[in-house]
Structure formats: structure tokens, C-alpha cells
Amino acid sequence: SSYDYIIIGGGTGGLTVASRLAEDKSNQVLVLEAGPNAEGLQEVFVPGLIGTGQSFTTLNWAYRTAPQENLNNRTLTVNAGKALGGSTIINSMIFPRAEKAQYDAWGTLNNDSSWTWDALLPFFKKSEIFTPPNEFQRDNGATFVRDVHGFNESEGRVKVGFPNFFFPQSTLWRQTSMGLGFPASPDLANGSPHAVGVAPDSLDAANNTRCSAACAYFTPFAEQPNFTVLTNVTVTRIIWTASAQNDSTLTASGVEYIDSLNQTSRAILSRKGEVIVSAGTIGSPKILELSGVGNSTILQAAGISPALDLPTVGENLADHVHSWANAFTNISLTKDALLLNTDFAQQQLDLWFKNRTGLYSAAPRSLGIAAPSDVFEESEFNRLLNQSEESLSRFASEFSNGNPQLAKGIESQYRIALSLYRQNENLPLEMNLEPGYSGPTAFADRPARNYTAINSVLYSPLSRGRTHISSSSPLAAPVVDPAYWAHPLDVAIQVAGIKLARKMLQSSPLSSTYEGEFEPGTDKETDAEIEEWLRGVVASDNHEVGSLAMLPKDMGGVVDTELLVYGTSNVRVVDASVIPFPISAHLSSSVYMIGERAADIIKRN
Numbered sequence: 187s188s189y190d191y192i193i194i195g196g197g198t199g200g201l202t203v204a205s206r207l208a209e210d211k212s213n214q215v216l217v218l219e220a221g222p223n224a225e226g227l228q229e230v231f232v233p234g235l236i237g238t239g240q241s242f243t244t245l246n247w248a249y250r251t252a253p254q255e256n257l258n259n260r261t262l263t264v265n266a267g268k269a270l271g272g273s274t275i276i277n278s279m280i281f282p283r284a285e286k287a288q289y290d291a292w293g294t295l296n297n298d299s300s301w302t303w304d305a306l307l308p309f310f311k312k313s314e315i316f317t318p319p320n321e322f323q324r325d326n327g328a329t330f331v332r333d334v335h336g337f338n339e340s341e342g343r344v345k346v347g348f349p350n351f352f353f354p355q356s357t358l359w360r361q362t363s364m365g366l367g368f369p370a371s372p373d374l375a376n377g378s379p380h381a382v383g384v385a386p387d388s389l390d391a392a393n394n395t396r397c398s399a400a401c402a403y404f405t406p407f408a409e410q411p412n413f414t415v416l417t418n419v420t421v422t423r424i425i426w427t428a429s430a431q432n433d434s435t436l437t438a439s440g441v442e443y444i445d446s447l448n449q450t451s452r453a454i455l456s457r458k459g460e461v462i463v464s465a466g467t468i469g470s471p472k473i474l475e476l477s478g479v480g481n482s483t484i485l486q487a488a489g490i491s492p493a494l495d496l497p498t499v500g501e502n503l504a505d506h507v508h509s510w511a512n513a514f515t516n517i518s519l520t521k522d523a524l525l526l527n528t529d530f531a532q533q534q535l536d537l538w539f540k541n542r543t544g545l546y547s548a549a550p551r552s553l554g555i556a557a558p559s560d561v562f563e564e565s566e567f568n569r570l571l572n573q574s575e576e577s578l579s580r581f582a583s584e585f586s587n588g589n590p591q592l593a594k595g596i597e598s599q600y601r602i603a604l605s606l607y608r609q610n611e612n613l614p615l616e617m618n619l620e621p622g623y624s625g626p627t628a629f630a631d632r633p634a635r636n637y638t639a640i641n642s643v644l645y646s647p648l649s650r651g652r653t654h655i656s657s658s659s660p661l662a663a664p665v666v667d668p669a670y671w672a673h674p675l676d677v678a679i680q681v682a683g684i685k686l687a688r689k690m691l692q693s694s695p696l697s698s699t700y701e702g703e704f705e706p707g708t709d710k711e712t713d714a715e716i717e718e719w720l721r722g723v724v725a726s727d728n729h730e731v732g733s734l735a736m737l738p739k740d741m742g743g744v745v746d747t748e749l750l751v752y753g754t755s756n757v758r759v760v761d762a763s764v765i766p767f768p769i770s771a772h773l774s775s776s777v778y779m780i781g782e783r784a785a786d787i788i789k790r791n
């Protein structure tokens with residue numbers, strides 16, 4: 187049998203586009219996913235068990251980075267889900283959107299108004315079924331703007347809502363942030379996230395369970411005969427038509443994959459068929475490179491015969507960077523309480539199973555998205571921006587791995603980012619309240635106490651790295667080098683983020699709960715001391731983008747605005763890798779939007 191659409195990777199983008207294409211019953215759609223169906227695991231469906239147990243170990247690619255020269259040569263972990271639903275089975279379910287100006291910048295960079303906030307909002311709305319906050323949730327700070335959400339029960343897919351439990355320190359922190367000048371958010375998904383508020387979650391509010399991409403786009407359609415989903419199979423390469431080597435345009439005829447017994451099989455495309463690569467920002471460039479598409483020098487060094495020289499495959503990689511300030515707190519109702527008292531933890535889990543309440547019913551996220559004016563004195567930020575402008579071409583060239591077209595593309599990204607910064611519209615940091623310890627020190631190595639953490643996440647980094655294969659073996663891990671902190675503006679902003687987190691912990695009313703700082707620690711006073719500490723601890727925020735960027739070809743792009751890989755006739759990319767530069771938001775809602783948009787483009791074609 188042959189398929190009209192073969193989707194590599196049953197994750198966030200992949201299941202979205204696959205499921206929508208299968209709505210046309212004349213299409214035969216095949217999804218090939220490396221991991222299992224994990225929807226039945228309680229670490230997946232219970233909101234408060236995020237980041238625990240099997241879901242976070244065996245169902246995680248846990249990519250390791252190359253030693254990061256700006257971070258004391260540390261090797262960091264970049265998490266990514268390996269199961270049906272992809273990263274949405276292990277993510278924190280926070281479901282905001284980035285700012286309007288950043289989506290508009292995708293359109294500007296690509297000279298295409300169909301990739302702007304106004305044009306994309308219908309696809310954001312189409313992807314979701316939003317449950318407005320109930321009275322209890324509203325009393326705890328949840329707000330929403332009706333116009334920006336989707337409510338269509340038959341069309342929408344991802345269930346979005348608010349949790350059944352709120353930690354008391356979250357409310358205190360939001361009040362503190364407003365006292366420090368943050369506006370109150372009417373809705374963190376409305377395209378103006380410079381504010382503080384309670385973010386919606388990808389959560390089924392009716393029964394308080396996670397709604398992953400599998401819950402949204404697969405489970406309701408699992409029995410549909412034209413929608414075939416194979417789990418525990420790893421795609422090893424795309425197969426090209428025989429004439430491919432001689433043509434100027436490559437055409438895929440199918441894909442090759444291996445199962446858990448290492449047996450190799452092929453899936454064949456129909457004559458009108460397409461391959462859709464949705465293996466994630468690290469996984470998708472790996473598939474293209476294993477298939478001979480990429481920088482010929484890198485491919486040959488890895489033992490792969492080039493089929494198409496597309497030198498920017500795997501380049502332009504960027505990621506958000508996570509840091510923390512932790513204080514001891516006099517509040518006893520924290521996530522630490524679950525670790526400190528296992529009987530209490532069991533009671534709370536029983537409570538969740540009984541009536542969907544208690545600490546495990548929370549995916550707690552009060553977010554404050556900072557503008558430069560919240561973080562810096564104006565003169566200080568202008569000085570940093572002037573320096574960045576003066577060195578713009580130098581860094582763009584340095585990060586482009588010798589590719590002048592990509593240097594041009596990165597330079598254009600920088601010009602937009604810096605100009606938005608000057609207007610206070612690029613949002614450099616997410617601050618969020620964690621009702622418990624969040625940081626680099628293991629449970630056994632820290633004082634057995636209750637903590638309040640302020641996470642501070644670098645949201646608009648200028649550093650760019652790369653990910654490439656170094657072996658022809660499809661099972662070998664790629665070399666992942668996000669080049670964290672390679673740009674000095676990233677360093678300055680992350681240091682400022684810690685100072686803002688500290689200020690929040692010690693400002694009223696949150697200060698009433700403050701019992702002294704644990705990390706970074708009061709001995710880290712100066713910027714240089716904070717920077718030094720951060721170099722030893724910052725982590726990936728698992729929001730990597732850009733490795734197969736949607737950009738014009740002469741700006742180093744890999745896909746066009748129809749998500750088609752340059753130089754191929756029937757291979758598209760539908761996942762976070764096409765996002766050209768890091769945006770100021772958690773990514774899943776934007777990846778669902780890309781999946782919806784991709785299905786629309788393909789159906790129109």
C-alpha cells in the first residue's frame with residue numbers, strides 16, 4: 187500500500203498536520219513515531235506529576251549538548267518528548283502566546299503577510315477548545331479575553347483551561363510584580379504578553395488531566411481507517427526517486443524506518459504524495475542530513491552521500507535559557523512539602539484521584555513577561571543596545587558557520603529584535619513563580635525546607651548555534667551546540683533577570699514570606715559574581731527553535747513560507763524547527779498553530 191502523506195514524528199506539529207489531513211477520507215495518512223503511546227501513564231495525565239518518573243526518563247530524548255564554552259564547558263541536557271504527542275507529554279502545559287510584533291516579524295523577514303499575528307490568529311483559535319475560568323479560578327487571578335480563543339467543540343482540538351488548585355504565594359507574587367510596575371494581564375495569549383497573570387494550561391478542565399497532542403489530535407481519531415499511526419518505529423531516512431541525483435529538484439518516494447527489533451521497512455508514497463518532517467528542532471535536521479540534504483562537507487565527513495547541498499540545515503539553532511533565585515519561605519504549602527513528607531504526598535495524590543483537587547491538580551504558573559523597562563535603567567539598556575548594534579555584523583557572521591546568506595538572515599533577525607527592544611516591545615525575560623524549590627541543587631544536597639523560587643528565563647537570546655550528525659548511524663545522537671551565552675547581550679540580560687528575581691522576593695507583599703536567600707546566595711553581590719555563578723548552573727528551557735528556519739533562501743532559509751524544503755518538490759517541515767528566531771513564549775501553542783496552518787496550505791494546494 188502507499189500513502190498520500192507520511193509524517194515523520196508523531197509529536198506536536200506532526201500529529202496536528204496529520205490529523206487534519208486525515209479529515210479528508212480520500213487521503214491515506216501515515217504517522218511514524220519513535221516512542222510509544224504514553225497517554226495511560228499517570229506521570230503524563232496527572233498535571234502535578236509533571237517532570238517525574240518514567241515520562242521524564244525513558245520517554246525523553248534528553249539530547250546532550252556539546253561542551254558549552256561560555257558555560258564552563260558544561261554539557262547540558264535538552265529535553266524533548268519521545269512518545270506519541272512528542273514534547274507535549276512531558277512539558278509544563280503552560281499555554282500562552284508570544285507578542286504580536288514577533289509573529290509580524292516572521293512575515294517581515296519572509297515578505298509574506300500570511301505569517302503575521304492577524305493572519306495566524308484563526309489558526310491558534312482553530313487548534314483549541316478553551317474553557318473559561320470558573321469563579322474559583324477567577325478568584326485566584328485567572329482572566330481571559332474571549333476574542334482570542336477558540337470555543338468550537340467540533341472543530342477545536344487542544345483542551346485549554348485552568349487548574350483546580352492555586353498556591354498562595356502565586357497570588358502574593360502577582361501582587362508584588364504589579365507593585366513593581368508590571369501591568370495586570372487580561373490574557374497572556376492575547377498577543378500583548380508584557381504583563382503579569384495566570385497563564386492558561388493545555389489541560390482538560392472537565393477532568394483536570396493533561397491534554398497532549400495525542401489527546402487532542404490522535405485519541406479521538408484512533409480508529410479512523412485512513413489515519414495509520416505506528417509507534418516505536420524510528421525513521422532512518424527519506425528515500426528519493428531514482429532520477430533524484432540528476433534532477434535539480436529532489437522528489438521523495440517514501441521513507442525507511444526501523445522497529446524495536448531493528449528490522450528495516452519502507453513506507454511508500456502515492457504519486458501525489460508528500461513527506462512531512464516533524465521530528466522536532468533537533469530530530470528534523472538529523473533526518474534531512476541522514477537523507478543527504480544539508481551541508482555537503484558535514485554530510486561527507488559523517489559518511490553520507492549528499493543528495494542536495496543545503497548548507498544551512500541544522501544552523502541558526504537557538505534556545506531559551508533558564509535560571510533561578512531561591513528563597514526560604516515561611517509558607518508550608520509548597521511543592522517541597524510533597525518531597526519532605528511522603529504521607530502528605532500520597533494523601534494529595536489520593537485526593538486528585540478522588541475528586542481532581544489538591545496540589546497535584548495544579549500546573550501552577552503565574553507568569554510575568556518583562557519588557558526592558560522592567561529590567562534595566564534606560565541609559566544602561568541603551569548602552570547595551572548600542573554595543574549590540576555596533577557588533578551586529580560581526581556576531582551574525584560568527585554565528586553563521588561561514589555561510590554569507592545565513593549571516594544576512596541572522597543580521598535581519600537582529601535588526602528587528604534590536605529595533606523592537608528600542609520600542610520596549612521585545613520582551614527579554616519571562617519571570618515566573620515556582621511554589622517550591624527550582625534550581626540546580628539536588629533534594630539531598632539542599633536544606634530540607636520550604637522554598638519560593640522565581641524562575642527567570644532568557645526569552646529573546648541573540649546567540650545562535652547548530653545541530654548536526656557526526657555519524658551515518660541513524661541511532662547515533664546528533665551533536666547539539668546551541669552556543670548558549672555566545673552573545674554578550676544574553677549574558678547581561680540573564681544577570682539582570684536574577685537581580686529582578688531577588689528584588690521580587692524581597693518586595694511586598696511576597697517579602698512577608700521571605701526567610702532569606704538560598705541561591706544564588708548572599709555572597710554573590712556584584713554583577714560579575716552573579717554572572718560567574720550563572721555560568722556554572724544555567725539550564726536549557728527546552729524551547730529550541732530555528733534549525734530549519736522559514737526564511738528566504740538568500741537569507742539562509744531551509745523552508746519557504748509553504749514550509750517546503752528548498753530544492754525538494756514534496757518534503758515539508760512542520761514543527762518548532764521552522765520558527766526563525768526565539769519568541770517570547772512557551773512554544774506549544776505556536777507549534778499547534780504551525781500544524782494547523784500547514785494543513786491549510788497543503789489542502790489548498
Ligand SMILES: Cc1cc2nc3c(=O)[nH]c(=O)nc-3n(C[C@H](O)[C@H](O)[C@H](O)COP(=O)(O)OP(=O)(O)OC[C@H]3O[C@@H](n4cnc5c(N)ncnc54)[C@H](O)[C@@H]3O)c2cc1C
Nearest residue numbers: 195197198199220272273277278279280421761762772774
Ligand atoms: C520539559 C519540557 C517542558 C516544556 N514546557 C512547555 C510548556 O510549559 N509550555 C509550552 O507551550 N511548551 C513547553 N515546552 C516546549 C514545547 O512542548 C515544544 O517546543 C513543542 O512541543 C515542540 O513541538 P515539535 O512538534 O517541534 O516537536 P515534538 O513535540 O518534540 O515532536 C517530535 C516528535 O518526533 C519524534 N521523532 C524524533 N525523531 C524521530 C525519528 N527519527 N523517527 C520517528 N519519530 C521521531 C519524537 O519522538 C517526537 O514525538 C516544553 C518542552 C519540554 C521538553
